[in-house]
Amino acid sequence: MLSALLLIPLAGALMLVCWPAKITSEQARKFSIACLVINLLVSLYLLSQFDLAVTGLQFQESIPWLEDLGLGYELGIDGLSLPLLIINSLLSLVSVYASDADIRRPRLYYFLLLTITFAVAGAFVSQNLLLFFIFYELELIPLYLLIAIWGGPQRGYAATKFLIYTAISGILILASFLGLVWLSGSPSFDYSPTMAHGLPWIQQSVLLAALLIGFGIKIPLFPLHTWLPDAHVQASTPVSVLLAGVLLKLGTYGLFRFGVCTFSEVWVDLAPYLAWWAVASVLYGSLAAIAQTDMKKMVAYSSVGHMGYVLLAASASNPLSFVGTVFQMVSHGFISALLFLVVGVVYKKTGTRDLTVLSGLLNPERGLPLMGSVMVLAVMASAGIPGMVGFISEFIVYRGSFVSFAPQTLLCLLGSGLTAVYFLLLVNRAFFGRLTVTDKQATAQDVVLPVVTWQDRIPALALVGLLFVFGLSPSWMTRWIEPTTTAMYEAMPIKLELSSAHLATPLVNTSIDLAICSDGDCAL
Amino acid sequence: MTQTMSAQLNNIHPFAQYADRLLAGKTLLPDTPDNVLEVMGALDSYGIVLDRYSKNLIHIADHQFLVLFPVFKYFDGTINPAKMWQHFCHDRINYEYAEYTMKAMMWHGGGGLDAYLDTDEFRQNCERAIAAKIKFNPVLQLFHRTFPEFLIEQIRQLSYYSGLGQFWRVMSDIFTSLADRYRRGEIKHIPQIVDHIKNGLVADAARPITYGVEIGGKTYDILPASAGLTFLPDTAIPYVESIFFRGTPFLGTVSYNAQAQQISPDKSRFTYGALYADPMPIGGSGIPPTLLMQDMFRHLPDYLETYYLDSVRGLGDVRVKICASFQRSMFCVTNAALLGLLPKGADATAPEDIAANREFLLGWMDRLASSQLEQVQI
Numbered sequence: 001m002l003s004a005l006l007l008i009p010l011a012g013a014l015m016l017v018c019w020p021a022k023i024t025s026e027q028a029r030k031f032s033i034a035c036l037v038i039n040l041l042v043s044l045y046l047l048s049q050f051d052l053a054v055t056g057l058q059f060q061e062s063i064p065w066l067e068d069l070g071l072g073y074e075l076g077i078d079g080l081s082l083p084l085l086i087i088n089s090l091l092s093l094v095s096v097y098a099s100d101a102d103i104r105r106p107r108l109y110y111f112l113l114l115t116i117t118f119a120v121a122g123a124f125v126s127q128n129l130l131l132f133f134i135f136y137e138l139e140l141i142p143l144y145l146l147i148a149i150w151g152g153p154q155r156g157y158a159a160t161k162f163l164i165y166t167a168i169s170g171i172l173i174l175a176s177f178l179g180l181v182w183l184s185g186s187p188s189f190d191y192s193p194t195m196a197h198g199l200p201w202i203q204q205s206v207l208l209a210a211l212l213i214g215f216g217i218k219i220p221l222f223p224l225h226t227w228l229p230d231a232h233v234q235a236s237t238p239v240s241v242l243l244a245g246v247l248l249k250l251g252t253y254g255l256f257r258f259g260v261c262t263f264s265e266v267w268v269d270l271a272p273y274l275a276w277w278a279v280a281s282v283l284y285g286s287l288a289a290i291a292q293t294d295m296k297k298m299v300a301y302s303s304v305g306h307m308g309y310v311l312l313a314a315s316a317s318n319p320l321s322f323v324g325t326v327f328q329m330v331s332h333g334f335i336s337a338l339l340f341l342v343v344g345v346v347y348k349k350t351g352t353r354d355l356t357v358l359s360g361l362l363n364p365e366r367g368l369p370l371m372g373s374v375m376v377l378a379v380m381a382s383a384g385i386p387g388m389v390g391f392i393s394e395f396i397v398y399r400g401s402f403v404s405f406a407p408q409t410l411l412c413l414l415g416s417g418l419t420a421v422y423f424l425l426l427v428n429r430a431f432f433g434r435l436t437v438t439d440k441q442a443t444a445q446d447v448v449l450p451v452v453t454w455q456d457r458i459p460a461l462a463l464v465g466l467l468f469v470f471g472l473s474p475s476w477m478t479r480w481i482e483p484t485t486t487a488m489y490e491a492m493p494i495k496l497e498l499s500s501a502h503l504a505t506p507l508v509n510t511s512i513d514l515a516i517c518s519d520g521d522c523a524l
Numbered sequence: 525m526t527q528t529m530s531a532q533l534n535n536i537h538p539f540a541q542y543a544d545r546l547l548a549g550k551t552l553l554p555d556t557p558d559n560v561l562e563v564m565g566a567l568d569s570y571g572i573v574l575d576r577y578s579k580n581l582i583h584i585a586d587h588q589f590l591v592l593f594p595v596f597k598y599f600d601g602t603i604n605p606a607k608m609w610q611h612f613c614h615d616r617i618n619y620e621y622a623e624y625t626m627k628a629m630m631w632h633g634g635g636g637l638d639a640y641l642d643t644d645e646f647r648q649n650c651e652r653a654i655a656a657k658i659k660f661n662p663v664l665q666l667f668h669r670t671f672p673e674f675l676i677e678q679i680r681q682l683s684y685y686s687g688l689g690q691f692w693r694v695m696s697d698i699f700t701s702l703a704d705r706y707r708r709g710e711i712k713h714i715p716q717i718v719d720h721i722k723n724g725l726v727a728d729a730a731r732p733i734t735y736g737v738e739i740g741g742k743t744y745d746i747l748p749a750s751a752g753l754t755f756l757p758d759t760a761i762p763y764v765e766s767i768f769f770r771g772t773p774f775l776g777t778v779s780y781n782a783q784a785q786q787i788s789p790d791k792s793r794f795t796y797g798a799l800y801a802d803p804m805p806i807g808g809s810g811i812p813p814t815l816l817m818q819d820m821f822r823h824l825p826d827y828l829e830t831y832y833l834d835s836v837r838g839l840g841d842v843r844v845k846i847c848a849s850f851q852r853s854m855f856c857v858t859n860a861a862l863l864g865l866l867p868k869g870a871d872a873t874a875p876e877d878i879a880a881n882r883e884f885l886l887g888w889m890d891r892l893a894s895s896q897l898e899q900v901q902i
Contacts, residue, residue, distance in 0.1 A: 365808035365841035435804055447804070448836045 001046060001059050002075040002125045005085065006118055008039045009092070013114035016107050025106035029099055032110040036093040036117065043089040050082060052479060055487035057127065070181065070188035071134075074127040079484025080257060080326055081124040083477065084249055087333045088124065091245040092117040094459040095238035098341060101455075109150060112142035113238070120246055124253065129177040130189035132258075136250060137170050143239070143247065151234040158227075158234035165217050165227040172214030173254065176207045180262070183207075193261040193491055201266060208263040208270070211255065218251030221311060222281040225304045232300035237344025240296065244303050245337035249329050252310045256325055260314050264492040267317065271496050274315035275401070275408040281308030283411065286418035290425065295346065295353040298426055299339045302382065305415050306332050312405070312412050313397040317496040321400025322485035323478055324393065330477060331381075331393035331470070338378045338463040345371050345456045346430070349449045350437040355426060360435035368452055372431045374460045379423035381467045384416050388471035396474075404496060539889035542897065543882055552859045553852055553900055555714040558831075562849035563717055563856055564706045565828025569820040570850065571699030574692045576819075577622035581689030585682045589737045590657050590664075590675060617822070618815035622688070625767055625812075630684040632770050632791060635762035636753050637687050637733065641680045645751070650679045653737060653744040683747055686735040691759040694731065698724035703825075714856060721860035722870075729756035729864075756864075764861055768854060769891060771797035774811040798854045799895040807847030817843035820850065852900050862888060 012035030016028060023031075051058060057076030065073045077085060096113055103109050119142070122135035140163065148159035177189065183203055184195045196204050217224045228248075232240050260267050267274075285305025292298040306328070313324040346361065347353050349368060362372035381388035384395070394416055402409040435447050470477050489495070537543075542552055553559055580600055587601060588594040596603050598611065598619045610616055630638075640646055654675050658664040668675050702720045705711050711720070732754055735747035747753055773780050773787055773796045780786050788794060798813075806813050821842055832838065832845050863870045867884050868877035 360804075363804060363808070365844045366804060366837065434802065448841065451837055451840055 001042075001049075002061055002077065004042050005039060005046070005089070005121050005125070008035055008042065009114040009117040009121070011035075013111045013118065016111050016114070019107075023107060025103050026101050028106035028110045029096065029101060029103075032096045032114060033093065035114060036089065036096055039117065040089040040093055043086050046077075047082065047086060047480070050077075050480065052483055055079075055483045060127070067188070069130065070128075070186075070190075071130045072128050072188060072190055074131060074190050075125045076127045077125055079481045080488070081253070082480055083326060083330045084246075084253055084333075085121060085124045087249070087330060088117060088120045088246045091241055091333065091337050092120075094245075094337060094341070094463070095241045097455070097459050098241065098344065099236075099238045103150070105149070109146070112146050113242070115139075115142045116146075116242060116247075120250065123250055127191050128189050129181065129191050129258070132191070132254070133170070133174050133177060136173065136254070139247065139250070140166050140170070143243070146239045147231060147235045150236045150239070153234075154230070155234045158230040161227045162231045165220075165224070169214045169217035169251075172210045172217075176210035176214065177258075179203075179207050179210070191258070193488070196262045197265075197493065201269075204263045204266040205270070208259055208266050211259045211263075212274075215251040215255040215259065219248055219255070219307045219310070220251070220304060221277060221308065222284040222304060225281075225285070228304060229297045229300040232303075232340070233294060233296050237340060237347070240340040240344065241337045244299075244340055245333040248303065248307060248336075249333060252307065252314075252325070252329050255311075256314055260317070261488050261491070264317075265494050267315075268492075268494045268496045271315040271317055272405060272408075275312055275405040278308045278312035278315060279408045279411045279415075281305065281311065282415035283418070286415045286422065289422040290418065292422075293355045295343045295355060295358075295426060295430065296340070298355075298422060299336065299343055302339070302419065302422065303332070303336050305419065306336070306382070308415070309394065309397045309412060312401050312408060316401035316404040316409075317489070317492070318400055318404060319482075319486050319489045320396060321404065322489055323482050324397035324400045326481045326485060327396050327474070327477060328393040331389045334463055334466050334470075335378060335382045335390055338374070338460060338467070339382065341456075341460050341463070342371050342375045342378060345452060345460070346375075348456075349452060352437060355429045358430040358437055359433040360431070362431040363435040366448055367431075367435050368449065370457060371452055371460065374457075374464055375431065376427055377464050377467065379427055381471070383420040383423055386471075388467045389469075389474075390467070390471070392471055392474040396478075537886055537889060539893055539897070540886065542892070543885035543889050546859065546862065546885055547878060547882060549715070551714045551718050551856065552897060553714050553855045559714055559852060560712065560717070561827065561831055563714065563853040564703065564711060565825050565831070566820065566846065566849040566853040567699045567717070567856075568703035568706070568825045568828075569823040569846075570853065571696050571703055572823040573617065573816070573819045574696035574699065576617045577619065578689045578692035578696055580617075580619045581622050581626065581685045581692070585686035585689060585735060586737060589682060589739070590654070590678060592664075618819050621812050621815040621819065622692075623685075624815075626681075626684050626688045628770075628772055629688060629763055629766040630681060631772075632766035632794075633762070634765055636751075636758035637683065637747070638762065640747065640751050640753060641683060646680075646746070647676060649744070649746050649748070650676045653679065653739065653746060656739040656742070656744060659740075679746060683735055686747070687733055687753075687759050688763070690731075690733055691755065691763055694724070694728045694755060717856050718859045718863065721857055722864050725756065725760065725860060725864050729754065729760075731755040733758055760861070761865075764858065767797055768799050768858060769797040770794035771800070774806070774809075774813070795891075795894055798851060799858060799892065799897070801847070801851060801896070803844050803847035803851060803896075807844035808841065813847065814843060817846045817850070820846050851896055855897065855900055 012032060016023070016031065046059065055078070057078050060076040061073065062075075063073040065071050092113065096110065099109070099113075116139050119135045119139035123132055123139070126132035126135055144159050144163045147162060148155055151158060180195055181189055183199055186192075186195055196207070213224065217227075220228050231243065235243060282305045285301050285303070285308060289298045289301035289305065292301060310325055310328050310332075313321040313328060343353060346358070346368065350358060350361070352358060361367045362369055377388070381390040384391045398409050398413060401412075437447055437449070546552065553563070580598060583600050584594065584597050588597045591597075598616070599607060654668060658668060698721055701724075702711065702717065705720065711717060732749050733747060734745070734749050734753070736743045736745040738744075770791060771794060801813065807817050808814060824846070828849070829839070832842055835845070862885065865884075866872070866881045868881050872878055872881055
């Protein structure tokens with residue numbers, strides 16, 4: 001079943017490039033949409049068949065491949081990868097649907113998009129470290145090309161920067177995986193959460209550090225983030241949607257699955273410092289976003305900030321914060337995809353993303369009133385307004401992390417406040433006031449923007465619906481996540497459930513499995 | 525010395541070119557085929573809408589006299605389920621706009637009508653009509669004794685209903701006849717439009733403005749013919765002043781901070797009228813002028829609709845487009861009014877007469893400096 005999720009986009013991609021007759025851009029788009037609709041339906045079928053009572057891997061597939069190398073075709077999903085898999089299917093469809101009908105070199109373009117869908121799905125379902133790495137690397141090349149060919153004026157620079165950063169990320173991850181397998185004496189790269197158990201602390205910490213930096217680049221965490229704003233600004237809208245909505249999640253997913261679970265002993269020791277790192281990322285991302293005048297850059301820095309919450313929740317290492325980790329990934333996937341979609345529509349219709357120029361886009365007659373309203377909803381969700389998915393994810397993150405790291409949580413809460421600041425700046429500048437899209441007053445008198453089509457509106461409205469669905473009924477999401485994350489927590493040999501006031505107590509040498517929470521506030 | 529300075533200032537007046545253009549027989553609005561089409565289309569539909577507004581205003585003044593809860597005032601006397609259903613479905617003219625205009629005119633005042641409403645003669649007229657109206661209504665009698673100014677103020681407002689209704693009757697006829705001439709192919713240029721309007725204004729300048737109500741089979745004069753109120757000085761000029769120039773700041777288009785005196789406490793310095801309005805927010809924000817644009821859209825001639833359909837958003841931003849076209853047409857009306865009011869007449873040839881006319885026009889150009897006059901040149 002999982003193979004179907006890989007084969008559908010892969011087969012679609014191959015059929016596109018091998019199709020003998022000439023194929024127009026619209027035909028290629030429709031074909032890709034058909035593939036991805038089937039892909040999404042299969043994902044949803046998988047969801048319906050997922051057994052909530054089973055906390056381990058489900059739908060496992062195992063086919064020997066290159067046994068000498070330790071590479072096996074090992075697939076499986078659990079409550080951690082399932083939501084991300086669904087998001088991948090959904091946002092891939094959204095990004096293809098939102099692509100221009102008359103895009104240049106359509107065969108290559110849609111081939112690359114489908115290849116990314118294939119690679120990302122592969123990474124989420126891989127249960128072999130080497131297989132994960134192959135899929136992780138496989139997604140880089142299409143993304144590089146998508147930015148380098150269909151990007152903005154500085155696309156060469158941005159694509160190369162992206163490639164260099166993520167290639168380094170890949171090298172570090174590969175090094176960590178190789179080290180883990182060799183040091184643990186495992187006969188293959190088949191993944192097991194207990195692989196690192198028994199390794200000396202220093203070895204585990206080195207391997208975890210490599211993973212932290214490797215996945216930290218991908219997430220991205222401050223100060224490893226500098227490729228992201230450039231990549232987003234130069235990438236086209238569909239690519240930005242995929243990049244923010246899905247590809248960044250590879251980093252958090254990898255860190256959570258391979259970092260937290262595998263190196264949990266070291267993770268618990270480093271947790272306070274990682275929480276501070278999360279604070280730095282959140283505050284830096286938020287403050288940098290305030291300073292931006294390019295809408296897309298602002299949303300990109302917002303991503304840096306919001307991905308910091310994932311690290312905060314993961315470092316807090318308790319059952320609730322683990323749920324928050326996954327929920328925040330999903331929530332950020334929806335919200336950031338929606339934000340980039342709307343920014344893309346604004347750019348397409350006005351020709352600019354400059355907040356010093358744009359104004360009054362909510363104008364009911366000549367502006368983009370519906371997309372403006374969607375933007376207001378998206379920024380509300382991002383700022384954590386109750387009733388929407390952003391509130392639930394941030395609340396779970398903070399509720400989970402506060403008992404472990406109160407000061408860090410409070411500082412990250414400040415980041416949530418700053419989200420409201422920069423997004424209100426964005427909405428106020430670009431959407432309120434008199435409609436203007438240029439700084440030349442003479443032409444500004446007669447601004448008539450092209451009409452927004454339903455092709456632009458439908459994916460945005462669908463995502464808005466999801467913001468409310470999971471915002472009003474979060475249990476529809478947590479029911480898939482919680483059994484797995486709880487089991488992951490239970491499997492950790494050492495638990496961290498201390499308030500920050502007691503962090504000075506070294507946990508690494510403790511002989512007990514469960515550090516008792518001193519303030520009694522750990523009943524999560 | 526003073527004269528020299530004045531002459532110098534006149535020469536460097538940034539809007540002197542428009543005064544000179546008027547004196548040379550040209551118009552404030554450039555004479556282009558697009559402008560002719562837009563102005564004629566706007567005035568065509570505006571003429572029809574004004575006809576409905578005018579009839580309703582006069583109906584309210586005549587037949588809803590001192591009806592404190594005039595629930596059916598927009599029905600023009602025909603009340604049946606079909607019309608009520610139309611009304612509730614909003615398949616109707618926005619008579620609220622006419623009332624809004626009436627209130628703006630009443631608030632700004634000016635002219636003989638405003639002055640007459642404060643005379644003792646008017647008060648006596650009112651008392652007679654009130655006495656007749658409430659003869660069999662003890663509740664209202666008690667109310668009138670307790671609040672003696674209330675019903676009189678209501679009648680002042682009803683006088684404005686009637687006054688504006690009569691003014692718009694004339695304007696509607698002018699615009700309708702202009703639209704007929706355009707359809708017959710007689711109107712090709714903006715100066716012809718201005719000329720037609722000017723002739724209409726001049727022809728009806730001395731038309732008396734009167735108002736009387738029939739109560740119990742007897743007519744009670746509120747604005748008698750003996751008051752000497754006439755069309756041009758007592759309704760047209762106050763109307764132009766109140767609606768074209770001053771207007772009122774509309775909530776929802778600009779954030780005005782009244783405490784910071786962003787709205788002048790001196791209403792004579794208001795510049796929120798039709799000639800100053802920014803069509804972009806005014807046309808589509810749901811404020812009173814938007815109601816007019818909705819009404820005009822209902823009666824938009826085909827040629828103007830076709831013209832709008834050719835633009836980027838088609839009919840998607842039609843109210844903004846109508847607002848912009850309407851504004852252009854109002855510059856033609858203003859142009860006609862200015863020509864009609866020239867102290868030495870539009871045909872003056874003597875240099876001192878032309879100078880006097882120019883001086884007069886420059887005074888108006890001061891007021892038009894912050895209007896949309898520059899924008900409609902594009």
